[in-house]
Amino acid sequence: MHRASELSNDERMEITGAQHAAAYSQQELQDFMVRYQAADPDAARALIRNLSPALFRFLSSQVSTRNEAEDLLQEAWLRIHKARHTYRPGEPVLPWLYAIARHVRVDGYRRRQRIAQREVAAEVLPERRTSEPAGSQLPDFEVLMSYLPDNQREVVTLLKVEGLSLEEVARVTASTVGSVKQKAHRAYKRLREVLTQEQAAGNTASGESA
Amino acid sequence: MNCSDLDFLLHRAAGVDTLPAGAGAHVRTCRRCQALVAALNQGAPLPSVPGEPVPAIEDRLLHNLKPAHALPPKKFFFAAFLLIFVVLMALGIAHLGAFAWAELNLMRRIMICASLGASAALLAYSMVQQMFPGSRRIVSPALLPVGAFVFLTLMLAALFEVGHSGHFIRDGMPCFEAGIPYAVPAAILFWLILRRGAMLSPRVTGVICGALAGLIGVSVLEVHCSNFDLRHILVWHLGVGVAGALAGLAIGSVGELMVRRRSA
Structure with a gap:
């Protein structure tokens, strides 16, 4: 390496x-x-x-x-x-x-x-892709982010894609670490709901096709 | 450990194995959290930048590249802002006279000095951070001026009572007019320093700068004016600070608009 x-x-x-x-x-x-x-x-x-x-x-x-x-x-x-x-x-x-x-x-x-x-x-x-690619069980990251408001999407992207720390994201967004934590927390909560709905929809679809 | 607790750990999790033991155990048993961790860690692929922009950027930036000396340390600017604040306040007090100071008891003197000093220090600190992109913030810069004025309002309300002044406007306007002249030169001096940095948000910087400049007028009036009616103090003394912040907001907004048009 x-x-x-x-x-x-x-x-x-x-x-x-x-x-x-x-x-x-x-x-x-x-x-x-x-x-x-x-x-x-x-x-x-x-x-x-x-x-x-x-x-x-x-x-x-x-x-x-x-x-x-x-x-x-x-x-x-x-x-x-x-x-x-x-x-x-x-x-x-x-x-x-x-x-x-x-x-x-x-x-x-x-x-x-x-x-x-x-x-x-x-x-x-x-148009941006709105459903997951065939064969994938998870929605595309970009699609997942589209469910979030701009400020939460920005925080999650900086944390999970750009790999910055909480402290660094706070510096980038001119806010406090506490505020970044709160936005990330809300974003994860929303994403969990979205993923649950997606899974439920997927199960229903597979049940119908069976 | 539950799903909600896990959220606070997720920001640094690169996978289930990197989570603390308790959190990892939760993720292995919770399908919702498994899906979330997996979805977040797939990330977004790094796009290839097409051939054209990077060489073009290099050409533009490297053509006639000259050294750029780093700005002095932040504490230098912090000291400069506070020095301007203190000098202009001293000039104002020397010019108008310290009639209120003689009538204030020790407790009121300490409380007024401490609250005005703390507000000024926080605003000066925030103004320095505005000059340097990517600075650490202890308070949101947009909320700080509002917070400072709310704090001062509460502090003054605790120290003074509503009295019966004869003519609210006729007695108040001279105070307001006396405070403004100290805010204007301060704002100009602050701006001369601020422009050495990179103000990413002229609107927010304008509000902070205006608030700090206005606070000089407030400080001068608190030491000068012996009218201790709470309504008079809040409207005509603190009003100088609020007017400064609003003027800063207006000037900053115009500045932001100009920057945006220039880059369009």
Whole structure:
């Protein structure tokens, strides 16, 4: 197994979600940020290449097209670049980064809402999948998240997909740890209800087909 | 251990085996929790970022890349905000006179100083956190100004009683007008410092900044004005702080709108 520091940047791009935080340790990310502040292009490149996939997934969770997500990703990196002097060496990098990206996402969402109020949709976008894929007993993660309100979905996504801790999620969402715990608790309660209903519906369907 | 208890552990569970012993045993016997843990841990796949954006981002960011010096420590800004608060308050008191201070008993003096000082410190702390994205919060920044004013209202209500002042508006307006001039320069100075950071939410920052600036006016009036009618204090003294917060909200909202239009 490769150690994180032995991976090339291209290899790092292939690393999947839950592993991405492990690809670079907190310390390595902090070192890269400090070098980025000192105008080291290699450090900046490494950060962009390594963190873009996770940021892209985070930003694309509320948009309907890939182009929009790409635009948001570019905007997020521009804002990160402009705000790079506000990163304090020694502080965790991911909460700082996601806090900026979160505002880009919120701004993008509000912008789309404004445009949607004024415009009539010119084309029908493909609908998101609303049922689980064939052969799977569990609903798709994305489908499951669609049952939650925005603030709860955001917390669960940051915790379970981006792999941040409660403390880090609180930093990203500019709230307290207690508030994050409460949102996660409510989300789990709701998801448990949804899963129970899905299981009941599945049992009924299989009973009828039998 | 029941389903509800488990919720508080789920945020860090990567699978049944990673849960504490009691929780793991519960999940193995509870189908609802099994489904939930499995559903949450499937996660979402990391999408491949198409070829175009990443090189384009690199080009834009790395072109003419210059060093960006990290901001000084947070305590530096915290001290700066409090220094501005204290200096402007002292100037105000020196200018208007400390007529109320002479008439207040020791208990009232301590309670007023402590409550105003604590509110100012919390608002200054929150303002510093607004400059640095991803900062730790001990209180929700959006709720803090509201909480501070509710706390001050309760504190003043406990210290003063409703009296019979002759003309509520005629006596009150001069106080309000005397307090505002100290809030305005404070707000400008705060903003000059704040703009060095990255204000992600200008609206919330505006409210906090306005509230802290307004609190300078409140502090000056509490030491200056010897009208101890509770209604007068709440409306015309504390009103300076509320007006500051509302002005900050309005300016912050305009700022947020401008930022959004610029990035559109």
